Amino acid sequence: MWTLQPLNFRVSSYSHHQTTVAFRPSTTTSPSTLSTTNHNASIQSLCEKGQLKKALKLLSHEPNPTQHTYELLILSCADQRSLSDAFIVHRNLIDNGFDQDPFLATKLINMYYELDCIDRVRQVFDETLKKTIYVWNAFFRALSLWGHGEEVLGLYRRMNRIGIPSDRFTYTYVLKACVAAESLASLLQKGKEIHAHVLRHGYESHIHIMTTLVDMYARFGCVEDASSVFNEMPVKNVVSWSAMIACYAKNGKPLEALELFRALMLENCDTLPNSVTMVSVLQACASLAALEQGKLIHGYILRKGLDSILPVISALVTMYARCGDLELGQRVFSQMEKRDVVAWNSMISSYGIHGLGGKAIEVFKEMVSSGVSPSPISFVSVLGACSHSGLIEEGRYLFESMVKEHGITPTVEHYACMVDLLGRANQIDEAAKIIQDMRIEPGPKVWGSLLGSCRIHGNVELAERASKRLFELEPRNAGNYVLLADIYAEAEMWNEVKRVKKLVEARGLQKVSGCCWIEVERKIYSLTSVEEFNPQIEQIHALLIKLFMEMKEKGYVPETKVVLYDLEADEKERIVLGHSEKLAVAFGLIHNCKGETIRITKNLRLCEDCHSFTKFISKFAGREILVRDVNRFHHFKNGVCSCAEYW
DNA sequence: ACAGTTACGA
Incomplete structure (x- = not known):
C-alpha cells in the first residue's frame, strides 16, 4: 500500500499575488544543452493513447520533461484511476522542480479529486505557495463535491479578507458548498448572501x-x-430547463415537473430535452404513478434514441415498477445489454416494493455473480425487499455478508432496514438491541422504524422510548406524533391520545391528511377524506354504503381501532368508511367498468381497515386492485393481498 | 486551463 509522504517542507501561506508570470522551474536546462534523448513527444502520445505504463517507463529516461508532458501524464493517471501511478508522476514532477507550478498544481488537485485522495488534495493546495485563482477554484471544487461545504465557505471568507477576487467559477463552487455542508445546519442564508454577491458582480445573466x-x-x-431565478434567466439552455424540472420532480411537485416539460416541448426552439431531462420526467411519472403518461414518455425516448443511456433505462425500470407494471419494468431490464450497479439496484427494489423478496434476492445474487459489486444502496434495496416479504433469516445473512464479504460499513439506512425487518417480525427486543449496539448515532430513520414496529405490535412502552428520542430529533415531523397517538388509541389510552394531540397543536404542526390518486383515461384524479369538489361524491358514498352493508353480511368486520377519537362504534365505522382509499376504490369501480385492474396511489401508509376492506372487495366485486402506499404495493386479488400482512 | 442539470433507497 502507498503511504502519504511529505512532498516538501515549505511553510504554506495564502498568496494574494495575482501576477500571471509564467512559472519556470529552477533547474531548467537551456535548449542547447538538451540531452540527445528527448522523449517528451513520445510520452505525450502514449498518454493520449492510454498507454500510461509505457509512458512512465519512458519518463524515467527523460531528463527534461516539460510542463505539457506532466499535464498529459496527470490526466492519464486520473483517466486510468491509478493512484500508484499518480504518486510516481507526482514524485517525478517534484524531482524535476515543478513542485511550485500553479498550473500543474491545479491539474494535480483535480487528479487527486478523481482518485478520491483527499489528503493529497489538501497537501497540494497547502504547499503551492503561489495560489492562483485556478488553484483556489480547483480546491473549492474538490471540497464541495466531497461535501466539505463549510470548509469552502471558511476559505472563501479568508479569500475575500485578503483581497483575492472571485471569478465566475469561484461562485459556482461556493454556491455548491452551501448545500454540501456536513453539519445539519442549513446554509440557506449563506447561499442567499452569495446570490446577492453574484448579482452585485453583474453575473445575473451568466447561464452557469x-x-x-x-x-x-x-x-x-x-x-x-x-x-x-429560472424565470428571470434571459437565456436558458437544456441544463437550466433540466435543473428546474428536476427541482419540481424532487420536491413533491411532479405535476409541475410534467407541465414544465410540456412547456419546453412547446417552446419549439433549439432547446431540446436530453437524457438528463428525461430522467427527471420519468421520476415525475413514477411519483404520480401515471402509467399511461409514462408510456408516452417512453415512446418519445425511443424516437429520440435516448433508450440506450444507462440512467434513462434505470429510470424506466423504476417508473414502470412504481406505476404498478412490474412486468414492463422487467422487460426493459431484460433487454439491457450492459448493466451497471444502478440498473441492478432499480430491478432489486422494484421486486422489493412488489413484495417479491425472493426474486429480489435472486437478482441480487445474479448481479454479484455477473461481476458487479453491490453498492450500499444495493443492500438498502435488498434488505428492504426482505423486510417487505418477511424474509428475516435471509436479511440477517445479507446484512452480515455486507460487512464481512463486501466490506461495506453499515450506515443509518442499513440499520433502519434491519430494525424494520426484525421489528415487523415481532422480534422487537432484538431490534432494540441492534440500536443499542450501533456504533453510530441512530438517526430519526432508525427510531422511526422502531416506532413503526411498535405500532404494528402494540408495544406502548418501547414506543414511548422511541418517540421521546424522535421528538427530540425531528420535533416538526407530525407523522411521528400521529404514530404515537395511534399506538395509544389502540391501547385505548385516551388521555395519552389527548396529550399527544395537544402537543401537536402547541407546536403548530399540521398532520398530513390522506390522499389518493387514480388515473382514469390518462387523467389523474385525487380524492381526500374531506372530498368536496368531486361532483360524483354522492354516487361514491352511495356505492360505498351499499358495499359496506353487503360485505358486513358476508363477514367483513370494520377495523375501527385506527380512529383516534373515543367514539361510539357506529360513529367510528362512519369515519373509516370515509377514508380516501375507499373513495378511490369506489371511484375506480364506477369509472373502470371493463374489469381492468384498478390502480390507486396513496400518500401515506394504508390503514388496517382499508386493507381488509379492499381484500374483501377484490373478492366481492371480482376485481383486481393495485394500491401503492408510501412504502410498497398491495396487490389485492380474490380476497388476498400480495403483502401477506407485511407492510 | 477550472464550470451548471440526471438514475438506484428511506
Whole structure:
C-alpha cells in the first residue's frame, strides 16, 4: 500500500499575488544543452493513447520533461484511476522542480479529486505557495463535491479578507458548498448572501451561475426561489430547463415537473430535452404513478434514441415498477445489454416494493455473480425487499455478508432496514438491541422504524422510548406524533391520545391528511377524506354504503381501532368508511367498468381497515386492485393481498 | 486551463 509522504517542507501561506508570470522551474536546462534523448513527444502520445505504463517507463529516461508532458501524464493517471501511478508522476514532477507550478498544481488537485485522495488534495493546495485563482477554484471544487461545504465557505471568507477576487467559477463552487455542508445546519442564508454577491458582480445573466442557483434552491427545497431565478434567466439552455424540472420532480411537485416539460416541448426552439431531462420526467411519472403518461414518455425516448443511456433505462425500470407494471419494468431490464450497479439496484427494489423478496434476492445474487459489486444502496434495496416479504433469516445473512464479504460499513439506512425487518417480525427486543449496539448515532430513520414496529405490535412502552428520542430529533415531523397517538388509541389510552394531540397543536404542526390518486383515461384524479369538489361524491358514498352493508353480511368486520377519537362504534365505522382509499376504490369501480385492474396511489401508509376492506372487495366485486402506499404495493386479488400482512 | 442539470433507497 502507498503511504502519504511529505512532498516538501515549505511553510504554506495564502498568496494574494495575482501576477500571471509564467512559472519556470529552477533547474531548467537551456535548449542547447538538451540531452540527445528527448522523449517528451513520445510520452505525450502514449498518454493520449492510454498507454500510461509505457509512458512512465519512458519518463524515467527523460531528463527534461516539460510542463505539457506532466499535464498529459496527470490526466492519464486520473483517466486510468491509478493512484500508484499518480504518486510516481507526482514524485517525478517534484524531482524535476515543478513542485511550485500553479498550473500543474491545479491539474494535480483535480487528479487527486478523481482518485478520491483527499489528503493529497489538501497537501497540494497547502504547499503551492503561489495560489492562483485556478488553484483556489480547483480546491473549492474538490471540497464541495466531497461535501466539505463549510470548509469552502471558511476559505472563501479568508479569500475575500485578503483581497483575492472571485471569478465566475469561484461562485459556482461556493454556491455548491452551501448545500454540501456536513453539519445539519442549513446554509440557506449563506447561499442567499452569495446570490446577492453574484448579482452585485453583474453575473445575473451568466447561464452557469444562474443554473447553479436554481439547483441550490432546489436542494434546499425552496421551489419558489428556484423558479423565480429560472424565470428571470434571459437565456436558458437544456441544463437550466433540466435543473428546474428536476427541482419540481424532487420536491413533491411532479405535476409541475410534467407541465414544465410540456412547456419546453412547446417552446419549439433549439432547446431540446436530453437524457438528463428525461430522467427527471420519468421520476415525475413514477411519483404520480401515471402509467399511461409514462408510456408516452417512453415512446418519445425511443424516437429520440435516448433508450440506450444507462440512467434513462434505470429510470424506466423504476417508473414502470412504481406505476404498478412490474412486468414492463422487467422487460426493459431484460433487454439491457450492459448493466451497471444502478440498473441492478432499480430491478432489486422494484421486486422489493412488489413484495417479491425472493426474486429480489435472486437478482441480487445474479448481479454479484455477473461481476458487479453491490453498492450500499444495493443492500438498502435488498434488505428492504426482505423486510417487505418477511424474509428475516435471509436479511440477517445479507446484512452480515455486507460487512464481512463486501466490506461495506453499515450506515443509518442499513440499520433502519434491519430494525424494520426484525421489528415487523415481532422480534422487537432484538431490534432494540441492534440500536443499542450501533456504533453510530441512530438517526430519526432508525427510531422511526422502531416506532413503526411498535405500532404494528402494540408495544406502548418501547414506543414511548422511541418517540421521546424522535421528538427530540425531528420535533416538526407530525407523522411521528400521529404514530404515537395511534399506538395509544389502540391501547385505548385516551388521555395519552389527548396529550399527544395537544402537543401537536402547541407546536403548530399540521398532520398530513390522506390522499389518493387514480388515473382514469390518462387523467389523474385525487380524492381526500374531506372530498368536496368531486361532483360524483354522492354516487361514491352511495356505492360505498351499499358495499359496506353487503360485505358486513358476508363477514367483513370494520377495523375501527385506527380512529383516534373515543367514539361510539357506529360513529367510528362512519369515519373509516370515509377514508380516501375507499373513495378511490369506489371511484375506480364506477369509472373502470371493463374489469381492468384498478390502480390507486396513496400518500401515506394504508390503514388496517382499508386493507381488509379492499381484500374483501377484490373478492366481492371480482376485481383486481393495485394500491401503492408510501412504502410498497398491495396487490389485492380474490380476497388476498400480495403483502401477506407485511407492510 | 477550472464550470451548471440526471438514475438506484428511506
